[in-house]
Amino acid sequence: MKLTLKIWRQSSPSAKGKFETYQMDKVSEHMSFLEMLDVLNEDLVQKKEEPVVFEHDCREGICGTCSMVINGHPHGPMQRTTACQLHMRHFHDGETITIEPFRAKAFPVMKDLAVDRSAFDKIIQAGGYVSVNTGQAQDANAIPVEKDQASQAMDAAECIGCGGCVAACPNASAMLFVSAKVSHLALLPQGEVETARRAQRMVQVMDEEGFGMCSNITACEAECPKGISITNIARLNREYLSSGIGYDHEVK
Amino acid sequence: MWEYCGMSRSEEGLKKGLGMIRELQEEFYKDVFVPGHNDEYNPELEKALRVADFLELGELMMIDAMDRNESCGGHFREEYQTPEGEALRRDAEYTYVSAWEYKGRGQEPILHKEDLVFENVELKTRSYK
Numbered sequence: 139m140k141l142t143l144k145i146w147r148q149s150s151p152s153a154k155g156k157f158e159t160y161q162m163d164k165v166s167e168h169m170s171f172l173e174m175l176d177v178l179n180e181d182l183v184q185k186k187e188e189p190v191v192f193e194h195d196c197r198e199g200i201c202g203t204c205s206m207v208i209n210g211h212p213h214g215p216m217q218r219t220t221a222c223q224l225h226m227r228h229f230h231d232g233e234t235i236t237i238e239p240f241r242a243k244a245f246p247v248m249k250d251l252a253v254d255r256s257a258f259d260k261i262i263q264a265g266g267y268v269s270v271n272t273g274q275a276q277d278a279n280a281i282p283v284e285k286d287q288a289s290q291a292m293d294a295a296e297c298i299g300c301g302g303c304v305a306a307c308p309n310a311s312a313m314l315f316v317s318a319k320v321s322h323l324a325l326l327p328q329g330e331v332e333t334a335r336r337a338q339r340m341v342q343v344m345d346e347e348g349f350g351m352c353s354n355i356t357a358c359e360a361e362c363p364k365g366i367s368i369t370n371i372a373r374l375n376r377e378y379l380s381s382g383i384g385y386d387h388e389v390k
Numbered sequence: 391m392w393e394y395c396g397m398s399r400s401e402e403g404l405k406k407g408l409g410m411i412r413e414l415q416e417e418f419y420k421d422v423f424v425p426g427h428n429d430e431y432n433p434e435l436e437k438a439l440r441v442a443d444f445l446e447l448g449e450l451m452m453i454d455a456m457d458r459n460e461s462c463g464g465h466f467r468e469e470y471q472t473p474e475g476e477a478l479r480r481d482a483e484y485t486y487v488s489a490w491e492y493k494g495r496g497q498e499p500i501l502h503k504e505d506l507v508f509e510n511v512e513l514k515t516r517s518y519k
Contacts, residue, residue, distance in 0.1 A: 150430045183434075188425045191433055249431045 139165045139231040143178065145190055146238045151246045151254075157236075167227035171214060172197060172204060174226055175237075192251040199223040199363065202298030205305070206251045207238040212302035213363045220300065220363040240301055242310035244348040255301050257347035258315065262299075264343040265336035266319045268329045281327050291325035294318045296364040303358035303366070309350030314358040316340050317374035318366045324377055334381030341378055391448055399455050400468040408452040415445045419495075450490055450499065457501065460484045479515055 141162040148155030165174055172194050179189035195203035204221040208214035214224045229235060237251065245253040283291075297318035304312050320337050323329025329336075352371060359368045394407030418441065426432035461470045461477035462484070470478040486503040493499055 149427075183423070183425055186423060186425070189434060191431070252431070 139167060139226065139229070141165050141174075141229065141232075142234040144234060144236045145250070147190070147250055148239075148247050149249060151248060155247065165226055167225070169226045170197065170222055171208065171224040171226065172222050190251060191249040193253075194222060197222040200298060202300035205240050205253060205255070205300060205302070207236075207240060207305055209236055212240060212305040212361050213300070218363055218365045220298075223363075240305035242301075242304045242307075242349070244310065244312070245301060245304060253301075257349070258299055258301060258312070260347060261312065261316060261340050261343045262319065265332070265339040266323070268323060268332065270328060270331055283326060287325050291322050294322035294325065294366065294370055297322070297362075297366050298364055300363065302361055302363055304349065306357040306361035307350065307352075308355060308357070309353060310348075311352045311358070312344050312347075312349040313352040313371050313374065314362065314366055314368065316344050317368075317370035320377055321370040321373045324373065333377055337374065337377040337381050341374075391451070395448075395452050395455055398466045398468050401456060404452050404456045408449065408456070411445060411449045411452060415449065415495075418442065418445060446495075453499065454488055454490065457488065458484055476518075481513055485513070 143160045143162060144157045145160060146155055147158045160178060162174070162178060165177070169177070172192070175190060175192055182189045193203050193205055195201045197204075199220040199222060202220075204213070206213070206221050208221065208224070213219060213221045214228075216224050216228055239245075239247050239251045240253050240255075242253075244257040245255055248254050295318075297315060299315060301312075301315070303314035304310050320333070320340060323336065324333040354368075356368055359366065391407070394403040394410075422438055424432075424438045425434045455465060455467075458465060459467065459470065460480035460483070461467050462479050463477075466477055470480065472478050485506045487506060489502040489504055490499040491502060
């Protein structure tokens with residue numbers, strides 16, 4: 139199939155970027171989206187031009203490294219699909235595809251389609267862990283967890299931290315990401331102990347890093363490649379509000 | 391690497407392989423094209439450096455395999471086998487770990503031998519029969 143690609147090129151965080159147009163003549167419908175970009179880059183290197191920088195790692199939808207906005211959708215128009223798992227058969231011959239980096243104040247563009255998502259790492263460092271010393275691995279049945287609760291925790295744990303929710307949100311809010319992390323740990327007995335401190339700290343860092351507020355637009359849920367539900371945001375709000383009472387005196 | 395420093399190695403093959411890697415290295419340093427610029431984020435430079443590292447590692451594996459004139463573990467040298475075709479170890483000369491000191495590109499690395507001392511177990515040849 140033949141494609142026209144409009145790709146955002148930007149040489150550095152401070153440089154002015156612009157769209158460049160590339161023609162692709164022999165795209166196989168079996169290629170993944172990233173493989174299609176690999177082929178473009180091979181051509182560019184052959185022509186001694188600069189290849190398009192984009193982030194990629196596992197290419198099987200679990201690492202959260204690929205990050206690009208395809209035709210206006212983070213990770214492309216397919217539901218519950220990361221950019222690496224999106225295949226060219228979902229596009230048609232002769233189509234023009236627009237490819238941009240994730241755009242958010244807290245995710246500065248490093249080069250072309252690669253953005254700096256270390257703001258997410260800082261949020262995780264603030265509370266996305268369990269610091270209770272649990273000793274040896276427990277017997278699986280020693281701490282019973284109700285099925286409903288376990289399922290909800292697992293659903294929240296599906297979040298791969300890609301930042302697609304931030305890119306989808308007009309406010310560039312990271313609430314879906316933070317809420318998935320807080321929910322996942324709050325629902326399990328090992329993580330539940332530190333929920334109050336975790337919610338306070340993670341939200342504080344989220345605000346400091348320049349992410350916007352949530353105004354219930356729900357674009358994040360619609361675009362999330364892992365289908366994380368906004369129910370998690372409701373849970374985060376509840377944990378945040380309830381833990382805010384007396385927080386300064388007790389747990390800071 | 392697969393052909394000359396793979397499952398079984400011989401001095402002749404290792405010499406040939408080493409020569410081929412050095413030719414590749416020379417070609418790499420003469421002809422390499424790294425897109426991008428020095429003063430910006432450049433993942434292509436990282437890839438080029440990785441290729442340089444692998445060439446160096448391959449070269450050292452060949453040198454080390456050539457130095458070890460015995461068959462031991464995953465290192466099977468065709469010249470050193472028992473009449474039955476099993477690996478022939480030469481403990482009298484090779485009971486050491488090789489640590490190679492890098493002396494720069496195009497220079498021969500220097501071998502430092504760390505003797506293997508067995509205090510609690512006896513050094514024996516394992517029988518797979």
